[in-house]
């Protein structure tokens with residue numbers, strides 16, 4: 001523990017889900033907490049867009065490992081059920097593979113998934129997937145406490161993780177997710193299904209560590225969830241919880257610098273020049289940005305080539321209803337490898353996997369004769385110098401049309417139903433949330449050691465901590481929530 005035994009004055013930079021979560025937890029422990037957010041609203045990537053009665057989550061559309069969020073609400077006042085309606089999804093998603101096979105992936109646990117696979121992909125595929133998930137369960141048991149729920153502390157983390165040689169063999173730190181999958185999964189569609197889970201952290205399955213097997217395990221063993229009214233309500237509820245515990249949140253207030261004095265973090269300078277003194281500074285912004293732009297001396301800047309991928313988003317306000325539409329639909333291309341090759345080369349994916357999130361939720365549509373669709377394809381980061389320039393309006397228009405044509409080719413043709421649409425590019429994401437190039441997950445989990453190379457929660461500057469999706473243990477709401485818990489423990493004190 002950093003060991004602030006008394007109450008501390010804590011300042012948090014950024015009111016995304018990471019900043020809000022750590023603010024609520026630290027405030028509940030009695031610290032004096034103030035949060036500074038550059039944007040007009042809280043939430044960051046957990047964003048929201050409304051127009052003409054249509055509403056959309058612009059970021060997360062799938063909540064996994066809700067235990068992390070339940071823990072946050074319990075520790076800060078009252079159970080999550082008192083403020084949010086968190087519902088399990090069943091089916092979790094409808095998949096259409098490149099060969100035309102259709103699969104409804106059920107909620108309700110691993111046995112139900114195995115039965116659905118046997119039905120849709122053929123006898124024996126359920127057993128292959130179950131064998132893989134058993135291995136993933138063992139990886140989860142080994143890695144959860146010493147790695148995901150603990151601060152990254154160099155050799156000490158490795159020692160904790162490697163309690164025995166059999167634990168090391170289980171996690172297989174030398175293997176890629178795809179490599180591990182191939183030893184269990186013979187059916188090419190199962191391999192495609194597994195590959196997709198690497199993209200949950202913006203990574204390439206051939207390079208991502210085998211430990212990412214925990215991603216499908218967590219989703220299928222503990223369920224996939226939706227927050228009625230939209231996932232963005234989670235951000236507002238955590239913000240409310242922070243304020244109820246005494247935190248102050250100031251939107252429209254960009255931070256220009258983290259200040260240091262006497263060799264430790266001493267506060268912030270806001271863009272308007274105001275200086276705010278503090279005992280503890282928590283950075284909840286993109287780690288690359290913190291190290292490059294906000295510290296008086298740039299340090300330890302993560303390598304740019306390690307950035308995770310971004311996303312190209314279409315928000316579609318549609319006339320009419322789609323018979324049989326699922327909450328989530330995934331339309332795979334015939335050649336999934338080509339997608340990862342395009343991303344690695346920094347170019348828009350020519351024939352992308354298309355993900356559609358279309359909750360059947362009256363709060364998102366103006367009437368019963370319309371639908372609000374969030375459509376996402378993986379995209380390279382905004383990189384005008386060496387990759388794709390997502391400010392090129394012609395490219396954006398052509399690519400939006402490509403996505404709609406791709407959907408039509410794969411059985412979801414909504415082109416004559418679009419009342420209006422809104423595009424969010426990686427450049428927009430960079431502008432709106434300050435993430436480097438619009439990378440969704442900070443550095444990518446590409447490479448066996450990648451998990452240990454993520455920026456640690458404790459910075460080299462005493463009194464400065466990092467929370468959120470670009471630091472340990474990683475991106476996505478569950479891991480961001482865990483990072484807030486880790487940082488709360490590192491700050492310690494009060495209670």
Ligand SMILES: Cc1cc2nc3c(=O)[nH]c(=O)nc-3n(C[C@H](O)[C@H](O)[C@H](O)COP(=O)(O)OP(=O)(O)OC[C@H]3O[C@@H](n4cnc5c(N)ncnc54)[C@H](O)[C@@H]3O)c2cc1C
Nearest residue numbers: 014016017018038044045060061062255434468469476477
């Ligand atoms: C399209 C998309 C789909 C996703 N889908 C899922 C999903 O289905 N499930 C899931 O679990 N996760 C998903 N994610 C990932 C998830 O949204 C993120 O991991 C998480 O929200 C990151 O939270 P954060 O607090 O770390 O960062 P952010 O949300 O980026 O918050 C950083 C905040 O800091 C602010 N800021 C930046 N610079 C400054 C400054 N100088 N001064 C003051 N404020 C500043 C920004 O405005 C922002 O509000 C998705 C993300 C995207 C973009």
